[in-house]
Amino acid sequence: xxxxxxxxxxxxxxxxxxxxxDCTYDTSDPSYGLFWYKQPSSxxxxxxxxxxxxxxxxxxxxxxxxxxxxxxxxxxLVISASQLGDxxxxxxxxxxxxxxxxxxxxxxxxxxxxxxx
Amino acid sequence: AAGVIQSPxxxxxxxxxxxxxxxxxxxxxxxxxxxxxxxxxxxxxxxSFYEKMQSxxxxxxxxxxxxxxxxxHSELNMSSLELGDSALYFCASGSPxxxxxxxxxxxxxxxxxx
Numbered sequence: 001x002x003x004x005x006x007x008x009x010x011x012x013x014x015x016x017x018x019x020x021x022d023c024t025y026d027t028s029d030p031s032y033g034l035f036w037y038k039q040p041s042s043x044x045x046x047x048x049x050x051x052x053x054x055x056x057x058x059x060x061x062x063x064x065x066x067x068x069x070x071x072x073x074x075x076x077l078v079i080s081a082s083q084l085g086d087x088x089x090x091x092x093x094x095x096x097x098x099x100x101x102x103x104x105x106x107x108x109x110x111x112x113x114x115x116x117x
Numbered sequence: 118a119a120g121v122i123q124s125p126x127x128x129x130x131x132x133x134x135x136x137x138x139x140x141x142x143x144x145x146x147x148x149x150x151x152x153x154x155x156x157x158x159x160x161x162x163x164x165s166f167y168e169k170m171q172s173x174x175x176x177x178x179x180x181x182x183x184x185x186x187x188x189x190h191s192e193l194n195m196s197s198l199e200l201g202d203s204a205l206y207f208c209a210s211g212s213p214x215x216x217x218x219x220x221x222x223x224x225x226x227x228x229x230x231x
Binding site for chain 2: 045
């Protein structure tokens with residue numbers, strides 16, 4: 001079963017608008033971490049934001065915020081005031097903390113975001 | 118601040134050749150992860166090392182091997198290359214259990230097998 005689901009393969013958004021990228025996850029571990037990464041066409045994987053399962057507040061990093069709804073198992077990324085440079089592939093990823101694994105990341109399929117001028 | 122360094126950035130090899138990818142993690146990070154990302158795919162975990170010992174293994178073919186050296190740099194060795202090995206190979210480093218910013222990725226090595 002998919003552990004990380006990103007239901008939006010692609011999105012078009014007008015510049016300066018806010019955009020929400022969806023991510024739902026599935027885990028039975030009480031301790032886990034959720035990550036969002038940005039991958040522009042150049043290929044590098046850029047860390048954006050992190051949310052721990054025990055964090056009481058939603059994570060924020062500049063224009064990025066994570067709408068963490070633990071009961072719904074969702075961790076949506078919100079980008080405020082989108083810019084042309086935000087056009088990229090966005091991946092949601094999860095790190096579980098099981099006894100037999102060394103914290104590898106589990107990835108969603110990604111959402112391709114295109115910002116229109 | 119120092120980042121994860123991967124070399125080479127681009128590599129073109131012929132079928133059945135071998136390739137060696139290198140990764141230099143961030144100083145004091147004790148864990149290195151290797152991921153393979155095919156065109157239009159999400160990254161697939163290959164293998165990880167903790168304190169120079171292999172700690173976890175994912176979908177790494179038997180034709181591939183990896184190790185982490187005493188200076189903490191890691192190498193991914195790929196033999197008998199196939200066309201399907203063409204992908205972006207990422208190395209990431211981190212310190213498990215330290216939570217935030219636990220993973221920093223290098224810029225990747227784009228391998229093309231022709």
